[in-house]
Amino acid sequence: MNKANIIGAGPILAILATAAVLYALYAVFFVAPIEATMGFVQKIFYFHVGSAINMMLAFALCGVAGLVFLVTERAGSRVSRVVDAIGVATAEVGVTLGAIVLVTGPLWARKAWGTWWTWEPRLTLSLMIFLLFLAYLALRAFAGSDRFGRGVAAGLAVIGLPALYFIHFAVQRWGGAHPQVVYKGGLNVPGMKLAFFASVLAMSLVSVALIVIRARQELNNRRLDDLFLSLDAGEGT
Amino acid sequence: MSSLRHFAVILRKDLAMEFRTRDILYPMALFSLLLVVVFSFAFLSDPTRVRDYGPGIIWVTVLFASTVGQNRLFDRERENGCLWAMLLTPASRSAIFAAKATGHFLFTVFMELLTVPLIILFFDLSVPRPGPFLGALLLGTLGLSLVGTLFSAMLMNARMKEVLLPLVTFPLLMPVVIAGVKVTSLAVGAPLAEDVSMWLRFLIGFDMIFAVATLLLFERMIRS
Amino acid sequence: MNRARQLRFSAEGLTRIVGRRHLLRDISFMATGGECVALVGRNGAGKTTLLSLLAGRDPPDRGKVVLDRDQKEVTGREYGAVTAFLPHDLFIYPDLTARENLEFFATLQNAKDPGERASDALEKVGLADHADRVVRAFSRGMQQRVAVGRLLSSRATVWFMDEPSTGLDAPGRDWLTATLSAHVENGGLVFMASHSQDEVGAGGTRVMVLEAGRLVLDEPGGPEGARRAFQRMEGEGN
């Protein structure tokens, strides 16, 4: 199995990601000052938003990968395999990030608004994306592992994109005409800015590393299928 | 022109089979009636605020009953492989999809004719503005049918179809339910100050975009 | 009748893979109008898979099917008009009557006169007096006749039939063989998977034997060809 393919960078990315995370943690806990109103709890905010941003990107990437998969005509072609691998990788990492967002969100909301869960537009949107990712993985698991099953999952990822716009619009308006006062995080202080960008970068590297590793694993699975297949072809003669 | 004729003949075939066996209508109707009764027990304990629950109950009933319908929509096509029987004829895929979606839409509307008046009765809702009330119901049901028919066709042979279908369609249909509840509550005279037409335009936009998206996807996904 | 036109059907390197196994391995052949090709093989040899591929129900993983009529390739939805498929699962709605089934599919085949085609086909398959009964109440043999009727009313030139005589009684089988011969003489092309040697001997103008997804024998048919083919198929067993 050729290691030189573009998705061979897994291990390097993993090391890079760990370094970035350590730096980000340092920035969050030691550089950024305590936020005036929220106090120490505000420290959750950095990695929470970092995860949320990457979840959204993963969702968009999964949708685009699904679109390319459906458009590529030939079944076993290299392109359709790569995008299929990216599709499943972004979905799995998307679910992981979604779980993080949905756990850290309420912990932060507990202090910010005094309740564990509020139907605040962004949290609700994250919940919907998380559910769509779960549905994607369930489709891949139960709707057939052959090309048709992957096609259905890709279809969901594609239709998820316009759906996201409608969900976002509806959720914004759902709280009634007055969207709640949303805590912006007040990143005016340089220390906080650094912490914020460091943690967003860290989460991005973690996500990219996980996606690359999982995608490569999926491609190796397809390679394995080919090799088993060539064996099967051998017997026929 | 021929695809219009195909659309008509497929729809007529579905309606004919349905009125002969009624194995989509009966489960939908019975399920929704049961749901309404259960909701009445659940919510009538507090008569003062009962009117607030009305719109929500209408839309939950419509959503669940339409899912029951979707689950069984392609059962006849699964028996004897008839979906492929249609796909291997010159009939266009969009005609097939549109006919099945319209079929499901009609079944759901029929079910609504039964249960919505009941809900209005049980929850003594007054409907000062019937226009938006019916508009939201019809537009919302269309949205449910479009998304539902697409994935009902795709999951026809899937093992855990009954679980997968709601899991896949509910997040996608969430905006329809939200918009539906909004308009229904405004139509029922709740004091909310929002303007109804914005949500109705939202529903129309949803239906148009998803009509195109589901048609295209049906074509691609069936062949992938 | 448009059957007299020149018809050329070719399969090039058809391969079908499911999971990690080859169901069909690089199958190529050429056939023209006026042939009745019988597909013979043990269970699991790939007869049904091949027919589904030729009919367009499943996509080949490699290779392609080319149908030319008067030197012009027939593709897309036009392919569905020229061909018709009678699979194991019959392609008919159990909750419709025999007549409704045939009229429905004839309309989808863009027939101008679906009603007439349907009653004509029902006459031929001997179900005229059961025409308005729901197919679910039919016996297996009668359902098979409705399915064959669907092929007749589609006026397709190329027929793909998966064990067409299943469930038919003796007169039914004789009638089927006669119908196939008439269709073939008229310039039509038939691909028929079959397990009965005499059916292949009587109807098949050409016989192919499939073993483990591979085309191992492709010879002219007739009783002699059929005997050799079935011998080869059984021979492969011991």
Added chain:
Amino acid sequence: MTTSNRIRHALRTVASALFAVAVLADPLVALAQETGTAETWKTARNTVQGDTLVVAAYMAMWFIIGVYVLSLASKQKVQDREIRELEKQLDDHSAK
């Protein structure tokens, strides 16, 4: 290694990791609070739930990522087993 003791092994590692973090959490948080800007840290101490929420959030985050990495590792083990099986079949094949 059969799947059952692989799961036991995975659980043992996760449990020990959690225990280590729990033991270290308090001094870590204290350390974080002391070395930071002293005064503002002081004001932070008074938010009773402050630090527990933060610790819970970050632990949960690494736990979730850890679980996913574990699932990747187990998928990798399955793949390695298939590779070994492939090699075995290749040997039988060439030996034939």
